[in-house]
Amino acid sequence: MDKKIMTGFAGDVSVEETWATLKENPEAVLVDVRTDAEWSFVGVPDLRALGKAPVLISWQLYPAMQVNNQFVDMMEQQGILKSAPVYFLCRSGVRSRAAAEKAAAAGYQACYNIAGGFEGDRDGNNHRGRVNGWKAADLPWIQK
Template structure:
């Protein structure tokens, strides 16, 4: 798995239109916090019990083939890294993780969006 900073991921997606961009956060995060434009929602972990989605790999396989680039994003880059490992174990060969995710790392006041991340970098996003 390769790791890309948000701006690098955005440029990669622009340069590789065959890539599939997947937001692995929960449906609630995707809808109410916002999401990168063009990202497909396939939760890695979702409510109400915040359990791992046992159908994650199957859903990704339906969305793309194992030899196309897959770019994963979550809130901070941790869930997407774990999801990427699962995809690699399932045979995906071009997996990319967006470091710092959509909202970024926590600052000293335990706030996100103040240090880094997709939104912090001013990349395209929307909220439903």
């Protein structure tokens, strides 16, 4: 793998580790990379207790699901500093990893993929939100 692309990608972290860092580090940012539909119908992390809000920037654009070529520009427009620790969240941790790697390649210095994502893996009944991820950890969330 090209090391230049991985510069600044700091790896996978748990939802609990993410919450703790967001709580302890005022510069830490959570970027939710899911789609408008997911934010509206599934919910978003509720960071109000931390005096923060998630930054909502889709990695892929619904409904065609093509990669958002303006993703990094949109991060910059939201004022996310390249020196800040940035935690990327999607449904299960796949899109967020791609987004974290892209941000790292663009010069963001500490990009983390939130393993398990918001809803996590499917359980034996093919349902999400019970095995791992933000909801399964019973972290705060709200309907948008």
